[in-house]
Amino acid sequence: MTTRRIGHWIGGKHVADDTARTGEVFDPSTGEVVANLALADSATVDRAVADALAAWQSWRTSTLTRRSKVLFAFRELVAANRDELATLVGREHGKVHSDAFGEVQRGLEVVEFACGIPHLLKGGFSENVSGEVDSYSLRQPLGVVVGITPFNFPAMVPMWMFPLAIACGNAFVLKPSDRDPSVSMRIAELWAEAGLPDGVFTVLNGDREAVDALLVHPDVAAVSFVGSTPVAQHVSRTANEHGKRVQALGGAKNHMVVLPDADIEMAADAAVSAAYGSAGERCMAISALVTVGDIADELLPAITARIAELTIGPGTDPDSEMGPLVTRVHRDRVADYVAAGADEGAEVVVDGRELAAPDGREDGFWLGPCLLDHVTPGMSVYTDEIFGPVLVVLRVASFDDALALVNASPYGNGTAVFTNDGGAARRFQSEIEVGMVGINVPIPVPMAYYSFGGWKDSLFGDSHVHGTEGVNFYTRGKVVTARWPDPSRRTGVDLGFPTT
Ligand code: NAD
Numbered sequence: 001m002t003t004r005r006i007g008h009w010i011g012g013k014h015v016a017d018d019t020a021r022t023g024e025v026f027d028p029s030t031g032e033v034v035a036n037l038a039l040a041d042s043a044t045v046d047r048a049v050a051d052a053l054a055a056w057q058s059w060r061t062s063t064l065t066r067r068s069k070v071l072f073a074f075r076e077l078v079a080a081n082r083d084e085l086a087t088l089v090g091r092e093h094g095k096v097h098s099d100a101f102g103e104v105q106r107g108l109e110v111v112e113f114a115c116g117i118p119h120l121l122k123g124g125f126s127e128n129v130s131g132e133v134d135s136y137s138l139r140q141p142l143g144v145v146v147g148i149t150p151f152n153f154p155a156m157v158p159m160w161m162f163p164l165a166i167a168c169g170n171a172f173v174l175k176p177s178d179r180d181p182s183v184s185m186r187i188a189e190l191w192a193e194a195g196l197p198d199g200v201f202t203v204l205n206g207d208r209e210a211v212d213a214l215l216v217h218p219d220v221a222a223v224s225f226v227g228s229t230p231v232a233q234h235v236s237r238t239a240n241e242h243g244k245r246v247q248a249l250g251g252a253k254n255h256m257v258v259l260p261d262a263d264i265e266m267a268a269d270a271a272v273s274a275a276y277g278s279a280g281e282r283c284m285a286i287s288a289l290v291t292v293g294d295i296a297d298e299l300l301p302a303i304t305a306r307i308a309e310l311t312i313g314p315g316t317d318p319d320s321e322m323g324p325l326v327t328r329v330h331r332d333r334v335a336d337y338v339a340a341g342a343d344e345g346a347e348v349v350v351d352g353r354e355l356a357a358p359d360g361r362e363d364g365f366w367l368g369p370c371l372l373d374h375v376t377p378g379m380s381v382y383t384d385e386i387f388g389p390v391l392v393v394l395r396v397a398s399f400d401d402a403l404a405l406v407n408a409s410p411y412g413n414g415t416a417v418f419t420n421d422g423g424a425a426r427r428f429q430s431e432i433e434v435g436m437v438g439i440n441v442p443i444p445v446p447m448a449y450y451s452f453g454g455w456k457d458s459l460f461g462d463s464h465v466h467g468t469e470g471v472n473f474y475t476r477g478k479v480v481t482a483r484w485p486d487p488s489r490r491t492g493v494d495l496g497f498p499t500t
Pocket residue numbers: 148149150151152153157175176177178206207208211212226227228229231232234249250251252282283385387413453454458
């Protein structure tokens with residue numbers, strides 16, 4: 001059987017790029033190679049950006065009515081094809097279908113927000129700021145903007161970016177993860193079907209070579225990045241040095257603080273769902289459980305009982321609740337962290353390394369849920385982002401200790417507090433140095449009309465994604481001051497500084 005080849009989407013059509021270097025795309029549940037992926041070189045990057053720039057010249061002046069019509073049509077197509085898009089995500093990422101379906105839905109909500117672009121781009125107007133002088137503000141598109149996205153949400157994270165970028169009148173070049181690129185190629189086809197002019201949406205597949213060429217390209221105006229912290233730093237620094245606007249969202253270590261008065265059953269459900277959903281490969285996964293006082297003695301048995309009930313299996317099986325990890329290399333890296341935690345003195349309460357692979361899928365990238373107790377802040381299982389189904393438990397004596405622990409982390413993406421004490425929750429939301437906070441909500445991902453983003457090493461740049469911050473990121477402001485004098489009156493020469 002010949003392996004499928006995935007090229008790029010440039011100028012409104014598939015481009016094979018037959019001579020390019022290639023990468024392998026896997027089915028994580030079996031370990032089989034399902035596709036070969038063309039990896040763009042700098043010449044292909046130049047071609048894609050030139051094409052996008054040409055398309056932008058007319059898209060930037062398209063009417064708001066036209067843009068919102070295309071967006072509404074795209075919205076209908078994504079909604080109608082939700083199931084197929086989720087299947088494409090699951091096949092290459094490995095996540096279970098309900099999870100993949102949920103990510104398409106959350107991306108769709110950003111498209112729906114972007115459908116309101118005529119309202120979102122309304123500027124201000126002040127009549128008579130001076131005699132016969134009016135002032136008004138405009139927001140205008142930037143040009144060719146780039147999105148570089150991670151493997152873990154191959155549909156949703158790009159959809160955090162391109163609906164607003166395109167609605168604002170930019171041309172968008174997406175460089176998706178090289179591990180699960182197929183859903184982006186299908187989304188490109190849906191844009192074409194929705195009536196988006198060729199070249200306004202481009203998918204450029206590749207690895208570091210393509211990213212680095214985009215970051216220094218003179219015709220790229222802005223870069224949105226989501227991925228790990230070291231790459232986010234590299235992207236932010238390089239794009240800034242080359243004069244581009246940049247927002248670079250990085251990695252995370254998200255704490256769930258459980259106070260002694262919390263509802264144990266609710267906290268246990270939340271911890272298991274948020275730690276092991278999507279095999280922990282979520283930037284908003286709970287990876288550190290901070291128990292205050294003696295609550296761990298009751299909470300941990302409730303968590304281990306729930307872990308024992310989880311069904312681990314391929315995403316295509318409707319009974320599966322958790323699938324495999326994305327690659328063999330990543331699976332082994334996560335397992336090595338569990339071994340390191342044990343060596344450093346943590347107690348491995350549940351050891352997912354013992355999981356038996358499902359029948360016929362022995363070469364898949366399987367690792368079961370892992371729970372490590374008595375973890376201390378110096379251990380690598382706590383300091384590092386593991387990005388797998390590993391929940392570490394840190395026991396602290398007081399609420400103050402919990403706040404200090406979370407605030408000492410270099411990451412600040414998401415966090416949650418579980419309590420029945422409104423005053424404690426209020427103090428938590430006020431004092432915690434994290435961008436997205438949940439109160440009895442373990443994964444507080446903001447809705448499309450708010451903006452998503454962390455603090456500290458979880459975001460480099462000033463703007464969060466989507467919501468009104470997304471509109472501002474993809475546009476720049478201009479203020480016009482206009483005089484239309486009454487023809488019956490004349491002002492003479494006046495060398496003084498203009499005042500009202
Ligand atoms: P990654 O950093 O390895 O890759 C992200 C993107 O950068 C991909 O498109 C990849 O091809 C490219 N890339 C990788 N290495 C590069 C390099 N050296 N130079 C230039 N480009 C490079 O991330 P990943 O493994 O795909 O995704 C997981 C990471 O993403 C985790 O750290 C997770 O926390 C993070 N993430 C963060 C958020 C957030 O909102 N903060 C959301 C999702 C994922």
